[in-house]
Amino acid sequence: MSLVELAQEEAARRGVEVESVHIRVGRLSGVVKEALLSSYEMACFETPLQGSHLVIEDVPVVVFCPTCKVNRNVNSEDWFICSDCGSPTPNVIQGKELEMVALEIRE
């Protein structure tokens, strides 16, 4: 899996051991946290990352409301409307992330 490869690459480049991998997962990324956690363990098996932890930060969905002209959180991913005025909000500002943000390392 590309996450484990990315983290390995980064660790090898710095010549360090990885204790944990910190990632941000948007609610609209299509990734299920529980599934990712269990597959992470499997993907790390017999790699330098074996035994490391995956720390997942949940990223809520933020949309831009064209009526209020401000960014708003959406209360539910199956209802893209402004939480204040109720306008439809197609413009997703945040919530599709799937990124590695930090590594906890030991030198």
Add this chain to the structure above:
Amino acid sequence: MSEPRLVEVRKNILKQNDIVARAMRDRFHQAGVFVTSLVSSPGAGKTAFLEKILTQLKVQYRVAAVVGDLATENDAARLARSQAPVKQITTGTLCHLEAAMVDQAIADWQLNELDYLFIENVGNMVCPSSYDLGEDLRLVLLSVTEGEDKPLKYPTIFNSADVAVITKMDLAAPCEFDEALAERNIQAVRPGMRTFKVSTKTGYGTEEFLDYLATRLAKSREATTA
């Protein structure tokens, strides 16, 4: 050994796929080919719809298709009845297509000899949403037999798509399919999304969809040459 410390490393996890997809999109634009992908649950009618579209487009345009499934060449065989060049990708156990698989499948095609290329994804409403395939247009299909609330159940795939196509409209009445409710649900998860209603069996709605494709092809070529 020193205490562990946290270092910032900002990297997009899907990056490798995104890099391949971006390069493909550039090549598609240079070649002047308009690329459409199709996603839906298994059995929504992607292959039947695509066979119809290919057959009708073939009269006037140069078309080709790539189709992904876990196993069998059945869909490629069905699509080949349209006389268009077709490639099957069998993914084995993988539940979605990735950009590199498509790239490899089309390697020996001359893209500049095509007007339209279609990519039919593996029938799955979850994973395909996260993988860019370099397409210009992503269609999400929803058949009337699946229920009006499918968009609410799978918001991510609807949100990642550009246009919705409701299929099997000939069965709408027997299924007591509520068109207005389905449309409301689509608009809830993807405000402003355009919806086409089609029946592959009767041909209902396909002309309107083909007109839309022609408009998009013209616009895309205008943007590339401008």
